[in-house]
Amino acid sequence: xxxxxxxxxxxxxxxxxxxxxxxxxxxxxxxxxxxxxxxxxxxxxxxxxxxxxxxxxxxxxxxxxxxxxxxxxxxxxxxxxxxxxxxxxxxxxxxxxxxxxxxxxxxxxxxxxxx
Amino acid sequence: xxxxxxxxxxxxxxxxxxxxxxxxxxxxxxxxxxxxxxxxxxxxxxxxxxxxxxxxxxxxxxxxxxxxxxxxxxxxxxxxxxxxxxxxxxxxxxxxxxxxxxxxxxxxxxxxx
Numbered sequence: 001x002x003x004x005x006x007x008x009x010x011x012x013x014x015x016x017x018x019x020x021x022x023x024x025x026x027x028x029x030x031x032x033x034x035x036x037x038x039x040x041x042x043x044x045x046x047x048x049x050x051x052x053x054x055x056x057x058x059x060x061x062x063x064x065x066x067x068x069x070x071x072x073x074x075x076x077x078x079x080x081x082x083x084x085x086x087x088x089x090x091x092x093x094x095x096x097x098x099x100x101x102x103x104x105x106x107x108x109x110x111x112x113x114x115x
Numbered sequence: 116x117x118x119x120x121x122x123x124x125x126x127x128x129x130x131x132x133x134x135x136x137x138x139x140x141x142x143x144x145x146x147x148x149x150x151x152x153x154x155x156x157x158x159x160x161x162x163x164x165x166x167x168x169x170x171x172x173x174x175x176x177x178x179x180x181x182x183x184x185x186x187x188x189x190x191x192x193x194x195x196x197x198x199x200x201x202x203x204x205x206x207x208x209x210x211x212x213x214x215x216x217x218x219x220x221x222x223x224x225x226x227x228x
Contacts, residue, residue, distance in 0.1 A: 004157075035218075042119070043158070043202070043218040055215070090158070100214055102148030102163035102206050108156060 003027040006091050006107035014115050015081060021110045023074040023091030030095060032074040033104065034066060037088040049074065081114045088112075117141040119219035121203055126225045127193055135188045135222045137203035145206040145214060147179050147186045152221070153199045161188070161201075190224075198226045 004025045013019050025032060031050035035043045048055040049068040063085075065077040074091055088111050092104040119139045127133040137147065146165035150158040162170055164179035164186060176189040190197055200221040206214050 040220065042220045043204075045215060045217070048215065100145065100206065102146050102165075102204065102216065103160045104158075104216060106157040106159070 004091055004093055004105050004107035006089075006110050008110060009108065010111045010113075012113045012115065013078070013081065015083070017081075018077070018079040020078065021076040021089055021091075021112075023076075023107055025072055025074075025091075025093040025105070027093055027105060029093040029105070030071050031093060032068060032071070033092040033094075034074065034076050035090040035092060035106075037090055037109070043090065046076075078112075081112075083114050086112055086114045117205075117207070117217055119203055119205060119217065121201075121219045121222050123220065124223045124225070126227060127190075129193055129195060129226055129228050131193050132189065132191050133193060133224065135190075135201050135203075135224070137186050137188075137219060139184050139186075139203075139205050139219075141184075141205050141207055141217070143208040144181070144184075145208050147177070148204045148206065148216065149175075149177055149188045150202045150204060150218075151199050152202065158202060165206075193226050195226050195228070198224060200224070 007022045033048050034046040037043050046060050047066040067075040088109040090109045091107045094104050121137045148163045149161040152158040162177040169178045174191045179186040200223050202218050202221045204216045204218045
């Protein structure tokens with residue numbers, strides 16, 4: 001139990017589907033993140049939400065849409081995905097400006113397969 | 116651009132010591148972190164170095180040399196449960212005074228009897 005819960009743990013979707021990934025953190029943190037983990041590649045930062053700012057990685061395609069309704073919940077909305085989007089999507093949280101301590105708390109991820 | 120380099124795989128014997136190196140080329144460097152990830156599990160934080168030198172936490176130690184853009188993770192008295200992937204990550208100061216973590220590709224450590 002890491003204090004960060006992701007659902008669903010596994011998701012299979014067609015290229016025309018619309019689905020959402022959900023993340024909830026129970027640690028009282030003020031920043032939340034979406035990372036993509038693909039085989040043989042570094043973890044890629046997709047989106048960051050914090051009290052101060054929302055930061056996007058400009059290389060993230062628009063078919064990925066984040067939503068952060070409050071400091072405890074984070075969503076990743078998915079639509080018209082491509083097979084190369086199949087990966088493990090990791091949510092993480094940190095105290096505000098968590099990069100100062102280098103410490104993120106990760107969920108166990110949502111394994112996405114796009115057919 | 117930014118880059119982090121670490122070996123892709125390392126094999127070591129149970130009870131031995133292993134060192135996993137990480138070199139980086141970045142701008143706005145603030146600190147170096149290490150994470151452990153078992154197959155099917157979440158990455159978990161191990162250590163963080165913002166200053167040069169060695170940080171020790173039980174069997175694990177981490178080292179940083181800012182002048183050499185280099186760090187390492189040292190695992191002592193290896194146990195079978197230490198078999199996992201280990202990631203180095205740099206904290207970078209981005210716009211508006213916020214920080215982001217950028218990860219390396221990870222080193223898969225296999226501990227053999």
